[in-house]
Amino acid sequence: MQSEVNLKSASLYDTDYQLWLEQTVAQLREKDFNNLDLENLIEEIESLGKxxxxxxxxxxxxxxxxxxxLKYWESERERCFRGWILEINxxxxxxxxxxxxxxxxxxFxxxxxxxxxxxxxxxxxxAIELPAFIPQEPEFTLEQALDEDWLPWQPK
Structure with a gap:
């Protein structure tokens, strides 16, 4: 009986993913652990982290x-500045x-x-098709990159 349910669940996973999710959530809430499609549930949880x-x-x-x-593409900077800032934010x-x-x-x-x-x-x-004038190593830190008040270039 248990293997039939697991086969049915595995089949449901392949044929109707949303229904499989709803059924799995219901089984977890009901603590119906014996009938869970563990193989696919484990795969789904792993994929969440990835x-x-x-x-x-x-x-x-x-x-x-x-x-x-923002720092190096001078020819486009004035035209694109606002859009780039929005994207950075x-x-x-x-x-x-x-x-x-x-x-x-x-x-990570x-x-x-x-x-x-x-x-x-x-x-x-x-994209800019210019010589490699951008340094191989970053001139800014991760902390600066994530700092909402920091930009590598400011308008004058």
């Missing part, structure tokens, strides 16, 4: 790109929200900062 890591990496990469644009806010929910991701953010900066640098160099 999703937050991917999101924080993506926001950090985009934040670094926009900070570098959005990326900072998204990172802050993720860290508020999962403060244990702070070390620190670990990924240099590689995010370097990817952002490559992306910007491709």
């Amino acid at each position: 999703s937050d890591r991917r999101a924080i990496s993506s926001y950090l990469l985009r934040l670094c790109e926009h900070l570098l644009k 959005n990326f900072r806010s998204e990172i802050e929200l993720i860290l508020k929910d999962s403060p244990s991701l702070q070390p 953010l620190s670990e990924t900062f240099l590689s995010s900066y370097q990817k952002a640098r490559k992306n910007l160099l491709r």
Whole structure:
């Protein structure tokens, strides 16, 4: 009987994900642990952590790109300044929200900062098609990048 229920749940996971979620939540609330589709439930929980890591990496990469644009892309700066500032603020806010929910991701953010900066640098160099005048190592810290009052360039 138990294997039939688990097969049914596994099949439900593949055929109607939303219904599987609702059923799994109901089983958890009812403490019906014997009939849980554990294999898929474990996979889903693992993917939640990966999703937050991917999101924080993506926001950090985009934040670094926009900070570098602001500092180095002089020909576009005047025209794009307001938009870049809005994006910088959005990326900072998204990172802050993720860290508020999962403060244990702070070390991950620190670990990924240099590689995010370097990817952002490559992306910007491709976009502006200029010689590699942007330093390989960041001229700003992670703390500065996340500081809502800091920018690498200010209008005069």
